[in-house]
Amino acid sequence: MFILSLSCVKKDEEKKIIAKVYDTFLYKDEVTLKLPVNLSKEDSVIFVKNYINSWAKEQLLIQKAKINLQEEKEQINALVNQYEQDLLINKYKEAVVMQELDTLVTVANIEKFYTENKEIFKLNEALVKFRYIYFGNGVLNPKEIISLFKDDNQASDQELIKQELQFKSLSLNDSIWIKYDDVMRTAPYLRAIDKSSFLKKKKMIQKKDSIGAYLVKIKDVLLRNDIAPISYALPIIKQMILHKRKLELLNKIEETLIDDAIKNKEFQIY
Secondary structure, three states: OOOOOOOOOOHHHOOOEEEEEOOEEEEHHHHHHHOOOOOOHHHHHHHHHHHHHHHHHHHHHHHHHHHHOHHHHHHHHHHHHHHHHHHHHHHHHHHHHHHHOOOOOOHHHHHHHHHHOHHHHEOOOOEEEEEEEEEEOOOOOHHHHHHHHHHOOHHHHHHHHHOHHHEEEEEOOOOOOEEHHHHHHHOHHHHHOOHHHHOOOOEEEEEEEOOEEEEEEEEEEEOOOOEOOHHHHHHHHHHHHHHHHHHHHHHHHHHHHHHHHHHOOOOOOO
16 A cells, blocks of 8 residues: 555556456546545545445456356447446537527517416415514504504604514515415414414404414415416526427428438438
8 A cells, every 4th residue: 555645646556456356457647636635644544445446346346247148238339328328428519509599588478478378377385465563562562563463554664674673573665465374384373263264365463372472464365276376486487488499399300301311412201
């Protein structure tokens, strides 16, 4: 066993053989390239020893496989060749798509796709738009907080935000759709509200527990099997539009390849 130096190895030592399995060699520079930086001398020795042992095991297994799997060798070679071809084709397609795919998705594209495919955007779970506030029993002005929350306007919201530090939790953004299950994970104390009661539009809920009180205002609700709103479906719509364009581009490329090959007499059917 040798100790690898972290300093640069001399050119005439770069091809130094450090291990051999049958007719396969492991060279010092191969291990040096794999050696993590800033290892201590002792850790370097351990790393090298483990690396050599792992390499040897792999080479021995390969040799045993070659000896004992002669009948399967042709099939393995065919699989390897097929994998190489598939890999080359996929890499080529990826390169062409990266170069030629139109990735600009306009509002008009989104609205058209949504209008033509609404049925695929059926919800499999309920969505809600809501706001809530949760404050402890020790809050100084509970009546004022409740009044401000019920007002539900920009001025009252700003006043609540100013007092945010004395609340246990606060969310006044009721313009976005949220999954019902996510609501329950985000604010587990709301699980005390019956689901059927929670999922009612334009409803105000006020409850107390042992450590405080919470107010919830449900602005809007969409139930399972309702059509998801375009704002909620936006990310997947963009993804689907780009995927459709990608498939169309690949089909066009394949058709062009065939047409050009026939035209140039590079592809002939006998």
